[in-house]
Amino acid sequence: MARRLWRRVADHWVLAAAALVLGYLLLPVVVVAGLSVNRPSSRLSYDFHEATLDNWRDPCAAPGMCAALLRSVQIGFLATAISTVLGTLLAFALVRYRFRGRTALNLLVLAPMATPEVVLGTSLLALLVAAGVPQGFWTVVIAHVMFCVSFVVVTVRARLSGMDRRLEEAALDLYASEWQAFCRVTLPMALPGIVAAALLSFSLSFDDFVVTNFTSGTTVTFPMYVWGANQRGIPPQVNVVGTAMFAVALLLMAAVRLRGRRARQPAPPSRGDAGAASERPVSAEVG
Amino acid sequence: MSGTYRRLLPYLLVLPGGLWLVVFFLLPAVQLVATSLYDPAGSLADGYAMTWAFGNYPDAIRAYWAHFGRSFGYAGLATALALLLGYPLAYVIALRAGRWQHLLLVCVVAPMFTSFLVRTLAWKAILADTGPVVGLLREVHLLAPDGRLLASPVAVVTSLTYGYLPFMVLPIYASLQRLDRRLLEAARDLNARPAQVFWTVTLPLSRPGVVAGTLLTVIPASGDYISAELLGTPRDYMIGNVIDAAFLVRLDYPQGAALSVLLLLVILVLTIGYLRRGAEEVG
Amino acid sequence: MESAQPGARLRLIELTKRFGGVTAVDQLDLTVAAGTYFALLGPSGCGKTTTLRMVAGLEEPTRGRILLDEEEITELRPYRRPVNTVFQSYALFPHLDVFENVAFGLRRRGVPDVTEQVRAMLSLVQLDGYDRRRPAQLSGGQQQRVALARALVNRPRVLLLDEPLGALDLTLRRRMQLELKRIQTEVGITFVHVTHDQEEAMTLADTVAVMNNGRIEQLGTPAELYEFPATAFVATFLGRSNLLSGTVVGRDGDDVLVEAYGQRFSVPVIRARRTAGAVLLGIRPEKLRLVGTVDEVPAGHQAVAGIVTDAAYLGTSTQYLIRTGWGGEFSVFVAADGEARPVPVGATVVAHWHPRYAFLLDGGTPGGTPAVPVDPAGAVPANGVGPR
């Protein structure tokens, strides 16, 4: 009996550890949600005082916040659209073709991801200043596209390289032109990757502070607003936005999940031996 | 005609994206190096002269070596902690979660949508002097009665670990997810105890994920200055804080650029060394 | 531990495994004699892998017990069981070379000097000199050998092999079969070999158990199973059989009389699994002879008339398909011994056989008493006979 108990503990302690880590990940989100319904005792206070729904009723009561939010959304959409298109084209070329300069291009694509944001931001600033370009809305968009493209390429490429090339060949064999094969077979199959890349781009752009800080001039995005407000005292409405973003993210991911599931639905459970082996829930342990 | 088109097609596909990266990533990097060699006597208002002032580098190091040390110390610590915390979580999501797998992944990713700054500020509330964490630690005497967590390296490292944890979890998860579970069974069958299965099969095979996660954590963490600014004091400032101030407050572009280039160089050297060592051990 | 026999006797007692509503293994009772080559034969999905996994400790039985000699191992964790497996997919560790793959189990048990043992095992499976290769650099057959060496080097008391040759091409499979047999004889370990290939089972095994729907249908030597199958499933899964459904109508001395499709047949009582009620009369295609008319049927033989609908020349034999008067189909294999003349499609023929080659199986309708199964001594499946 004791041995069984001990075995249980040995098998499951890692679950407890993971639960604690998950708690650590989610704790600030819970706190943000809590602060979003908090009426602070003073402007500089960041402690719980009393519950109120005022912040949710009128998020724009914090002066300037909604304008900053709107600007962030605009920049996010623009940066997402441009970087998704550019990145998808790059990913297609890198996966499907061998051409001169491919290796160098690969490096160029990965490099921004391996560069700290301060360096990205300061180097852009250095260039803008040297070229005499005033900083503002569009320089922020340009900067965001630059670091989003890398993430788009990586995400779309992962999807593309996992794809069965023979499906395209089958389409060509069935009298599709190359362009038709691309539109009817390749693109739909790559779409989940592209959607994921677009979501990622938007979140990266919307959330970016560091690069924006160096390229925005006097333009204020939402993170810039929060940064500035930190000196003066954070309005609780900031937490309303944080909580709402979290909720939107959850909804989006649920929607993507549901669509994906419906698309895959009719597949019957496979019963090959190899299939069974990989489907089997394996209970491996860490000791 | 069609042959030429076909030969040019890949170049047409890469042209816009590639050009964007060249103009807005590569060119700025070159300009950054150039800026770091400008005459430090100049000013933003009057313009800088290119004097190949290599002396900017030793000057910057002399002035801010402590911040460099702190940056890599904090980032290294945060990365180690993130690995320690992130691995079990990734492991459970990939191998033990069953039908909860998707939900758990969402729990890892979704917080990233709540603005990084807002979440960092939430740590301010959590670690506040009047907050429950400090209260508990004081209660059990892990903290002096007037000890604080806020405005200390503890708060900065906590926030850094927290902020980049998903970047550690996701690559490790991906590599564990790809792992052939039958290998784990084979190891168990070959008389490996649970701990031995982990050390001899699971961990080595998830190594690419660990390498990617480590890099994706340590690189941004070493350049981070939000955590130190919001949760620390000037005594906890990292090199990012200095660079930010050099460019935006003191308007000393040559020095800021020199520090930026140094940061990039150190990261490059560390990354290459790390990858090379990893390759040696595997091969 | 170091008894005279390196192999142990394996006993499964009422072993059961359910996955939710699916019963993968259903009250399995089985004894595998120490040091023998045992084959578990059955169609895909019948529960073979699940049975092996329970013996290896990778799956927990819902009910039942597993014994090695007298020692119960049901509750032991895999790493405490003196049992090793050759996996269907080999499951070689891609990050380790051949040597380290083979040394894996020894190292885990803290064996101090593994080099000698590993080298010896590699030469047993004829892979000398391959130590430093990675699994990805090996052919399918070589990987299979590594998987075998990796399990055998631990000197398990029982070696489990889950369709070990399934991924190999036919020629290689034949060669590896001989190889496996040789190695088993050499090391004396009890081999439990799972396969869905009846030829493989019969080539390799001293004893074969035929499994279906999580149960064992029959157990015996290959010859016993083939000559006198216990159930219709065994009769058709192991080789081919013509089965006629009929009813027992009486006895004539040592023979059972059966009526089927308006004809009378007789079968020796020792060849009958059932002696009353609904039965299936079985006869193997190669036990049939073809003649042109009823007059040519030898005395004492039994016959069925029909028309040849198909003839396939296979080199060693010709397979005829014959449509009988009542619309049934009969397979007849005529050995290419140089005497038999080819019979054209459409010809009227009479197929005949000697009654001692026929067998009677349970026909599955209630009313009669099933005959006591005639099973080889030593290994008795509890659920050897009966309708499923």
Ligand SMILES: Nc1ncnc2c1ncn2[C@@H]1O[C@H](COP(=O)(O)OP(=O)(O)O)[C@@H](O)[C@H]1O
């Ligand atoms: N982990 C599992 N979960 C649910 N059903 C399973 C599982 N493993 C096996 N089964 C079911 O048990 C039955 C026997 O499977 P298996 O032992 O793999 O058969 P075999 O090896 O003879 O092909 C099958 O019906 C299969 O669907």
Ligand SMILES: [Mg+2]
């Ligand atoms: Mg199987």
